[in-house]
Amino acid sequence: MEKENMNxxxxxxxxxxxxxxxxxLLFDTNSLPDGRIEELKKTCKELGHDLEFAFIMDSLQExxxxxxxxxxxxxxxxxxxxxxxxIDAPGHKEFVKxxxxxxxxxxxAILIIDxxxxxxxxxxxxxxxxxxxxxxxxIVILNKMDIxxxxxxxxxxxxxxxxxxxxxxxxxxxxxxxxxxxDGDNVAKPSDKMKWYSGKTLLQGLDSFQVAGSLTxxxxxxxxxxxxxxxxxxxxVGCIESGxxxxxxxxxxLPSNKAVKIKSxxxxxxxxKEAEAGESIGITLNQLIPVKKGDIICKxxxxxxxANRFSANIFWMSKNKINVNEKIILKLATQKTECxxxxxxxxxxxxxxxxxxxxxxxLREMEIGRVIIKTLKPIxxxxxxxxxxxxxxxxxxxxxxxxxxxxx
Amino acid sequence: MDYLDKLESRTIFIIREAxxxxxxxxxxxxxxxxxxxxxxxxxxxxxxxxxxxxxHIDTSYKIPEIYSFRDKYAKxxxxxxxISRNEEAIKNGVSPDKGRFECCNALKTxxxxxxxxxxxxxxxxxGIRRDEHGxxxxxxxxxxxxxxxxxxxxxxxxxxxxxxxSGSDDNSHIRVHPLLHWTELDIWKYVQRENIPITNLYFAxxxxxxxxxxxxxxxxxxESNASNVKEVVEELKTTRxxxxxxxxxxxxxxxxxxxxxxxxxx
Ligand SMILES: Nc1nc2c(ncn2[C@@H]2O[C@H](COP(=O)(O)OP(=O)(O)O)[C@@H](O)[C@H]2O)c(=O)[nH]1
Numbered sequence: 001m002e003k004e005n006m007n008x009x010x011x012x013x014x015x016x017x018x019x020x021x022x023x024x025l026l027f028d029t030n031s032l033p034d035g036r037i038e039e040l041k042k043t044c045k046e047l048g049h050d051l052e053f054a055f056i057m058d059s060l061q062e063x064x065x066x067x068x069x070x071x072x073x074x075x076x077x078x079x080x081x082x083x084x085x086x087i088d089a090p091g092h093k094e095f096v097k098x099x100x101x102x103x104x105x106x107x108x109a110i111l112i113i114d115x116x117x118x119x120x121x122x123x124x125x126x127x128x129x130x131x132x133x134x135x136x137x138x139i140v141i142l143n144k145m146d147i148x149x150x151x152x153x154x155x156x157x158x159x160x161x162x163x164x165x166x167x168x169x170x171x172x173x174x175x176x177x178x179x180x181x182x183d184g185d186n187v188a189k190p191s192d193k194m195k196w197y198s199g200k201t202l203l204q205g206l207d208s209f210q211v212a213g214s215l216t217x218x219x220x221x222x223x224x225x226x227x228x229x230x231x232x233x234x235x236x237v238g239c240i241e242s243g244x245x246x247x248x249x250x251x252x253x254l255p256s257n258k259a260v261k262i263k264s265x266x267x268x269x270x271x272x273k274e275a276e277a278g279e280s281i282g283i284t285l286n287q288l289i290p291v292k293k294g295d296i297i298c299k300x301x302x303x304x305x306x307a308n309r310f311s312a313n314i315f316w317m318s319k320n321k322i323n324v325n326e327k328i329i330l331k332l333a334t335q336k337t338e339c340x341x342x343x344x345x346x347x348x349x350x351x352x353x354x355x356x357x358x359x360x361x362x363l364r365e366m367e368i369g370r371v372i373i374k375t376l377k378p379i380x381x382x383x384x385x386x387x388x389x390x391x392x393x394x395x396x397x398x399x400x401x402x403x404x405x406x407x408x
Numbered sequence: 409m410d411y412l413d414k415l416e417s418r419t420i421f422i423i424r425e426a427x428x429x430x431x432x433x434x435x436x437x438x439x440x441x442x443x444x445x446x447x448x449x450x451x452x453x454x455x456x457x458x459x460x461x462x463x464h465i466d467t468s469y470k471i472p473e474i475y476s477f478r479d480k481y482a483k484x485x486x487x488x489x490x491i492s493r494n495e496e497a498i499k500n501g502v503s504p505d506k507g508r509f510e511c512c513n514a515l516k517t518x519x520x521x522x523x524x525x526x527x528x529x530x531x532x533x534x535g536i537r538r539d540e541h542g543x544x545x546x547x548x549x550x551x552x553x554x555x556x557x558x559x560x561x562x563x564x565x566x567x568x569x570x571x572x573x574s575g576s577d578d579n580s581h582i583r584v585h586p587l588l589h590w591t592e593l594d595i596w597k598y599v600q601r602e603n604i605p606i607t608n609l610y611f612a613x614x615x616x617x618x619x620x621x622x623x624x625x626x627x628x629x630x631e632s633n634a635s636n637v638k639e640v641v642e643e644l645k646t647t648r649x650x651x652x653x654x655x656x657x658x659x660x661x662x663x664x665x666x667x668x669x670x671x672x673x674x
Binding site: 268 | 409411413414416417418420421424425427428451452453454455456457459539548564565566567568569571573574589591602
C-alpha cells in the first residue's frame with residue numbers, strides 16, 4: 001500500500017518559532033539529507049551566524065541574511081503513518097499573500113504561538129485566513145515553554161485567550177500542545193519537564209488527523225476547462241470537481257440549461273469507463289451543441305445554482321484599494337466574468353475581527369468585506385460548505401489575484 | 409484515485425490551463441526523467457496530439473545518449489521538436505572550465521532567451537519540482553519573468569484554489585511548472601507504473617549511475633547498484649543523499665543556484 005500524503009501549513013506570528021519547529025520536525029523524523037547540517041553550518045559561518053534550526057528552511061539568500069521567511073517554502077517529512085508536506089507560511093504582515101498561497105494548498109494546519117509573547121496581530125490574522133480557507137483540522141502549539149519555566153499557569157492563560165478568539169471564527173483546534181521547538185519537548189517525544197501535560201505530542205496529534213475525503217459521493221459538477229478538436233470530434237476537457245460520470249448519463253450544461261447525454265470518456269494510454277471527483281478527463285457528448293470554457297456539467301435533476309448576484313465574504317490582499325461598483329474580473333472554478341462589488345455591508349479588520357464600518361465605500365489591503373457581488377454574466381455557484389470548488393472565487397485586477405472570497 | 413492519479417490529474421489540469429491561457433507556448437524537454445514524465449502527461453492532456461512545440465536547449469555538452477534518446481522518441485511520439493543552441497557562444501568556445509556560472513548562463517539561459525525571442529513564446533512549461541532544491545520550493549505554478557528574465561521571488565503574485573496569474577501586456581513570459589508538487593520518488597514511481605521510456609543513464613553500470621542529468625562536464629555519477637526503475641525506486645526510499653548532489657552548479661557556491669535562477673536559468 002502506498003503511504004498517503006498530507007499537506008500541512010504552519011502559520012503564526014513572525015519569530016514565534018515556525019522555522020525552528022520545521023527544522024526540529026525534519027531532524028527528529030530523520031528527514032534531512034546527509035550533509036545538509038554541515039552545509040548549513042558552513043553557510044551560517046560565512047554569514048556570521050551560529051547554526052540555528054531555523055535556517056534549515058530559509059533557503060533564499062535574503063531570508064538567511066535577514067533571518068525571516070519571505071515566501072512560502074515546502075519541505076517533506078515522514079512518520080510511520082504517512083508522508084507530510086510542510087508549508088511554511090511567512091509571519092510578516094507584508095507577506096500575507098504569500099501566506100495565503102501556501103495555506104490554500106494545505107488540508108491541516110498548525111498555529112504556533114510564543115507562549116511568552118502571547119497572541120499577536122499575525123496570530124489572529126493567520127487564524128482568520130485558515131478559517132476562510134476552510135481548514136478545520138487545526139493544532140495550536142504554544143512554543144518556547146522553556147522561557148516561561150514550563151509553567152502550566154501561563155500555558156492555560158494563553159490557551160484560553162486563543163481558544164476564545166478561535167471560537168469567534170467557529171474553529172475548534174483538536175489539540176493545544178505546550179512545546180519547546182528548540183529542544184524538541186512534546187514535538188516527537190513527550191517532555192519530562194512538563195509532567196503536568198499528559199496529552200498528545202505534536203506528531204501524535206498530526207498522525208491522528210484524516211486525509212481530506214473525496215467528493216465522489218456528492219452531486220456531479222464538472223467545470224469545462226477547454227474544448228479540443230481531436231480527430232474531428234470535439235472533446236470537452238476538465239477536472240471533475242465532485243460526483244462521478246459515465247457514458248449514457250443524462251446531463252445538463254449550465255448556465256445554458258441544455259440537456260444532453262455523455263457519449264464517451266476519452267483517454268489516451270488508458271481505457272476509462274467511469275470517472276470520479278478529482279480526475280482530469282475528456283468527454284464527448286451525443287449531440288453537437290455549443291459548449292465553452294466555464295460551463296458546468298451537472299446531472300439532470302441535480303443542478304447547481306445559476307445567479308448574477310450573491311453574498312460573499314472577501315479578503316482583500318492587494319495594495320490598491322477597491323471601490324464599490326468598480327469593475328473587476330471574477331474567476332470561479334473555470335468561469336470568468338466581469339463583476340462589481342455592489343455593496344460592502346460590513347468592513348472588518350482581519351486581525352482583531354473588529355467591525356470597522358457598515359455600508360463602506362471601499363476595501364483596503366488586509367480588510368475583510370461582507371459584500372454583495374453582481375456579475376455581468378450569470379455564473380454557476382454553490383455554497384462553500386456543499387461543493388468547495390464552486391463556492392470560492394478570486395477577484396483579479398491586471399491579471400493578478402487581489403482577493404479571495406467565499407460564497408455564503 | 410490513488411496518490412499518483414491525484415498528482416497526475418493536477419498536472420494535466422495545469423498543462424491545459426496554461427495552453428488555454430497562453431496558446432503560444434512550448435515545453436522544455438531536457439530528456440531527463442522529470443521533463444520526460446511531464447512530456448508523457450502533456451501527451452495525455454492532448455490525447456497524443458500536442459498542439460505546441462517541444463524544445464530542447466542543447467548546450468552541445470550533453471551526454472551522447474541524450475541525443476539519441478531525444479531523436480528516437482521525438483519521432484515515435486510525433487513531436488514538433490525545436491532544438492535551440494547558442495551557436496555563437498558554442499563557436500566562441502564557452503565551456504565550464506572558463507567558469508561554470510558563465511557557461512550555464514550563455515549556453516542555457518541565453519539560448520533560451522534567443523528561442524523565446526525568435527518564436528515569441530508567451531509561456532514555457534518546465535518540469536521542475538519543489539523538492540529538488542531549496543530555492544525551487546519558492547516557485548509558483550505560474551511564475552512571471554520580466555523582459556530581462558528576472559524572477560522577482562520576493563513579490564510573487566498569490567495563487568489559490570487553482571487560480572493562477574494570467575497573461576499580461578508587458579513583454580514578459582510566464583514559466584509554468586506543472587510538476588511542482590511531485591517529489592523525486594513520486595516521479596520514479598510514476599515512471600514505473602506508466603512504463604515511461606527513460607534514458608539508460610539513470611541506471612547503474614559498474615556500480616555507478618546518474619541521479620540527475622545535465623551536461624557531461626558538470627554531472628557526476630553516484631555510487632549505486634540500481635540498474636532498473638524498480639531498483640531506483642527502492643534505492644530512493646532509503647537514501648539520505650540530496651538529489652542534486654552530483655551537480656556542480658549547486659555545490660560550487662552556496663547561492664549560485666539562486667543567482668542562476670533569478671537570472672532566468674531553468
Ligand atoms: N527559548 C526558545 N527559543 C526559541 C524556541 N523556538 C524558537 N526559538 C527562537 O525564536 C527565534 C525565532 O524563531 P524562528 O523559528 O526563526 O521564528 P519564525 O519567524 O516563526 O520562523 C529564534 O531566535 C529561535 O532560536 C524555543 O522553543 N525556545
